[in-house]
Amino acid sequence: MSEAQLxxxxxxxxxxGDFQALFGVSLSVEARQVIAVIGANGAGKSTLLxxxxxxxxxxxxxxxxxxxxxxxxxxFAVLRRGVALVPEGRRLFPSLTVEENLLIGGQSRRxxxxxxARVYELFPVxxxxxxxxxxxxxxxxxxxxxxxxxxxxxPGLLLCDEISLGLAPIVVRDIYARMPQIVAExxxxxxVEQDIMQALRAxxxxxxxxxxxxxxxxxxxxxTREAISAAYFGV
Amino acid sequence: MPGTRPGMTxxxxxxxxxxxxxxxxxxxxxxxxxxxxxxxxxxxFGVMRxxxxxxxxxxxxxxxxxLMVTHALxxxxxxxxxxxxxxxxxxxxxxxxxxxxxxxxxxLLPPLLVTFGLSIIIQNGLLELFTADxxxxxxxxxxxxxxxxTQGIWIGVLPLIQFMVAVSVIAGLETLFYRTALGRAFxxxxxxxxxxxxxxxxxxxxxxxxxxxxxxxxxxxxxxLAVRANFDPAIGPARLIFGFEAVVIGGLGxxxxxxxxxxxxxxxxxxxxxxxxxxxxxxxxxxxLAVLAVRPQGLFPKVSx
Numbered sequence: 001m002s003e004a005q006l007x008x009x010x011x012x013x014x015x016x017g018d019f020q021a022l023f024g025v026s027l028s029v030e031a032r033q034v035i036a037v038i039g040a041n042g043a044g045k046s047t048l049l050x051x052x053x054x055x056x057x058x059x060x061x062x063x064x065x066x067x068x069x070x071x072x073x074x075x076f077a078v079l080r081r082g083v084a085l086v087p088e089g090r091r092l093f094p095s096l097t098v099e100e101n102l103l104i105g106g107q108s109r110r111x112x113x114x115x116x117a118r119v120y121e122l123f124p125v126x127x128x129x130x131x132x133x134x135x136x137x138x139x140x141x142x143x144x145x146x147x148x149x150x151x152x153x154x155p156g157l158l159l160c161d162e163i164s165l166g167l168a169p170i171v172v173r174d175i176y177a178r179m180p181q182i183v184a185e186x187x188x189x190x191x192v193e194q195d196i197m198q199a200l201r202a203x204x205x206x207x208x209x210x211x212x213x214x215x216x217x218x219x220x221x222x223x224t225r226e227a228i229s230a231a232y233f234g235v
Numbered sequence: 236m237p238g239t240r241p242g243m244t245x246x247x248x249x250x251x252x253x254x255x256x257x258x259x260x261x262x263x264x265x266x267x268x269x270x271x272x273x274x275x276x277x278x279x280f281g282v283m284r285x286x287x288x289x290x291x292x293x294x295x296x297x298x299x300x301x302l303m304v305t306h307a308l309x310x311x312x313x314x315x316x317x318x319x320x321x322x323x324x325x326x327x328x329x330x331x332x333x334x335x336x337x338x339x340x341x342x343l344l345p346p347l348l349v350t351f352g353l354s355i356i357i358q359n360g361l362l363e364l365f366t367a368d369x370x371x372x373x374x375x376x377x378x379x380x381x382x383x384x385t386q387g388i389w390i391g392v393l394p395l396i397q398f399m400v401a402v403s404v405i406a407g408l409e410t411l412f413y414r415t416a417l418g419r420a421f422x423x424x425x426x427x428x429x430x431x432x433x434x435x436x437x438x439x440x441x442x443x444x445x446x447x448x449x450x451x452x453x454x455x456x457x458x459x460l461a462v463r464a465n466f467d468p469a470i471g472p473a474r475l476i477f478g479f480e481a482v483v484i485g486g487l488g489x490x491x492x493x494x495x496x497x498x499x500x501x502x503x504x505x506x507x508x509x510x511x512x513x514x515x516x517x518x519x520x521x522x523x524l525a526v527l528a529v530r531p532q533g534l535f536p537k538v539s540x
Contacts (some may be wrong), residue, residue, distance in 0.1 A: 053433060079435035087433060093426040096419065104423050107416060108435035153435060 005064075006031050006188050007052065007083075007157055012061030012071070014044075014051050021047040023212045024061070029157065034179065034189045036203035036220065038196050040232060043209040045192040046088055049159045052190070053085040054078035066156065080108050084155035088162045088192075090146040092134035098145050099130040105152030112154025113185045119148040122178055140171035147175070151182065158182065160191045164198060176202050196228065208232060250509065253387040258505050264394040266481075266501030267401030268463070270494040271456035272474050273481035274408055275449035277493050280482075282421050282445040283339060288350040291475030292357040293450060297323050297457025298466050299361055302370055312372040312462050313396075320454040327450030331443040339442070354471065361468035369465040372458065397459045402494065404452055409490045411448075421445060480523040486533025495534060499526075 007029040014022040022044045029035050037045050050056045052063060054075035063071040070078055084105070092101050102119055120127035123144040129137060137145060143163055150158055164172040172195070179202055183189060193199035200206065200220050208216040208231040216223070216231035250258075276290050287293075297319055304315040334353075338345040380392040412418040424431040424441045431438055460466060460474070477500060485496025500519050507518020526534065 055429060055433065074437075075429075075432040076435050076437045079433060085433050087430055091427055091430045093423045093430070095422050095426050100419050100422075103416070104419060104431075104434050104436070107420065149434065 005029070006033075006066065007190075008062075008064040009048075009052065010062040010064070012051060012058035012063065014047055014056055014058050016047075021212055022051070022058070025209070025212070025214055027207055027214070027217075029188050029190060031156075032183055032186060032188055033205060034183060034191065034203045036199035036206045037190060037192045037209060038194075038199050038206060038228070038232065039209035039215075041194075042211075044212040045209055046161055047212075048209070049085060049161050049190065049192055052078075052157075053083055053159055055085075079153055079155075080110065082110065082154070082156035083159065084150035084153045084157070085159040086143075086146050086150045086161060086163060088165065090139075090142045092137075092142055092145055092149070094133065094135050096134055097131050098126055098134055098137065101134050101145055101149050102126075102152050105149035108153045110154040114151045114154050116152070119151055122151075122181060123148055140167050140175065143167060143171075143175060147178075147182075151187075155187055158187050158189045160189060162192055162194060164193060164195050172198060196232070251387075255509075257388055258509055259502050260388065260390065261394070262502035262505030263498050264390070264398045264501070265505070266498030267398035267494070268456060268459055268497070269477045269481045269500050270485075270497030271401050271404055271452055271459070272478035273485070273493045273497055274405060274490060275452040275456070276475075276478045277482045277485075277487060277490070278408065278445060278452070279449045281488055282425050283442050284343065285335065285339065285346045286343070286350070287449075288347060288475065289353040289357060289471075290350075290449075290453065290478060291473065292354045292361075292471035293323070293326075293453050294457040294460060294474050295361065295466060295468060295471040296357055297450075297454040298372070298461035299365055299370075299468075300454075301372055301458045301461055302365075305372060312374050312458050316455060316458055319458060320451050323450040323454035323457075324447040327446040327448070327453075328443045330450075331446035332439065335446065336439050336442055354475075358468050358471060365468065367467055367469070369467045370461070371465050372461040374462045378462070393462065397463070400455060400459070401497070404455060405490050405494045408448075408452070412490065417444065477519070480519060483533055484523055484526045486536040489533075489535040492533060492535030499534075 005028050009025060009027040011024040011026050012022055013020060013024060025048060037048060039045050047056065051058055054070065054073050054077065058071050062069060065081060065083060070081060093104065096104065102116060125141055126145055126148060129141065134142065134145060147163070163175060176198060179189065191199060191202060203220045206218060206220050206223055207214055208228060210231060216227060272294060276287060279285050279287050300322060301312055301315045301319045304310065304318050305312055334349065335346060338349045374393065377392055381389045382392070383389050412421060420436050420441050423434070424436060424438050428438050481493055481496035481500050484499050485492030485494070499522060503522040504515045504519040508515035
């Protein structure tokens with residue numbers, strides 16, 4: 001294991017009751033790296049993120065973050081160690097204002113570059129709407145708030161689950177355009193995407209999941225479209 | 236009889252406007268106490284969707300705790316709050332962490348059953364320790380002190396203090412809920428438990444803090460209850476009903492609504508008692524049912540955000 005490994009997922013099996021969702025999945029993330037996890041619906045992408053974030057726990061296998069095991073650590077403690085998840089569907093707190101949503105993320109008191117001011121700098125539209133109820137924002141703005149809320153905990157690793165879902169392509173491009181600024185602050189990112197082209201553009205390294213197994217992985221630049229579609233559809 | 240002030244039960248036909256004003260005023264003041272019964276109940280339901288059937292018995296437990304403190308330390312009931320409030324808060328925290336957190340889940344039934352069992356345990360425990368005799372906290376001269384507002388309108392010092400404390404408790408809870416980090420955590424956890432955990436909130440701890448806060452309010456309510464009327468181990472469930480009724484009348488999710496709910500209930504009972512002493516509780520229940528039928532979301536429902 002090299003010093004540079006921020007996250008190491010080692011052959012994890014994850015179950016929903018009797019149903020096995022992940023089979024021996026391994027993945028590693030280096031500091032300041034952007035990893036894309038792609039795959040069809042039900043391939044296990046969201047399960048992988050939830051397991052890393054501590055919402056689910058693997059039946060077997062190991063997860064190391066910064067060298068220490070987190071596989072059996074509950075979600076709130078995983079966040080305090082520096083892993084933040086932007087959940088699928090944004091899931092802002094409806095009874096909180098935009099700013100209160102951001103402050104909840106900051107309540108872990110992890111030190112780092114991100115503060116209310118910095119998040120507002122990254123997404124200026126949120127500053128204008130800081131006192132509105134979270135759900136009064138447009139879909140794209142809600143997604144920005146959800147990312148901002150996760151950043152407020154100053155994570156070493158940011159997990160983004162389907163951040164393009166239900167958003168107009170121009171909004172998606174706008175959000176992805178901020179990704180380099182987030183990475184430049186020292187945060188690694190795992191993005192789970194349906195939009196393969198978007199994922200390939202944003203990431204250094206790609207994992208393709210198929211029915212709970214890693215079917216393909218490689219540098220985003222080197223993988224051919226043919227290889228990806230073969231792994232994606234399993235044909 | 237609980238909820239009845241001396242001097243209000245002597246039936247005399249044909250009351251003057253001033254007398255009715257007096258009766259309503261007394262109802263308003265007692266409403267503050269009902270609001271305190273309700274506030275802790277509403278807080279717990281709001282944060283963790285737990286219906287605490289033992290809430291009334293915990294009020295009575297606080298009353299007995301105050302009884303022990305006043306006897307042991309020879310202090311006034313109001314001074315005993317300095318000890319009873321933190322002790323009840325600690326009981327709340329422990330109860331939640333040790334027992335109630337284990338019952339929470341998608342199903343509403345387990346916490347209902349467990350708190351129902353808790354209610355029976357508390358009642359019987361108190362019966363075992365203190366017997367079924369009626370007790371009362373003695374507050375001394377302040378109990379009978381009153382001042383005249385205008386001709387024919389008298390306000391008791393103790394009911395007034397009780398009402399002002401109730402308003403302060405409601406205002407305090409409202410401020411805590413909407414102006415502090417803890418309140419933000421309560422609201423976030425209430426909205427979405429899974430995401431609250433993802434944002435670093437230990438929901439088991441947040442729930443335990445909510446229960447501690449709820450029982451701190453219960454402690455204040457219990458002491459005022461015990462000063463104004465006799466209590467015995469069996470009166471808890473009726474206080475629970477008053478609390479529920481105040482919550483439903485006021486509308487879930489609004490603390491000020493809970494205060495109004497308590498006042499509506501108090502006034503209805505006071506007026507009912509004038510019509511016929513047996514109608515005191517009935518009038519309260521009828522107003523509750525009327526609100527439930529006409530405006531099931533309560534008078535001040537939570538604004539959807």
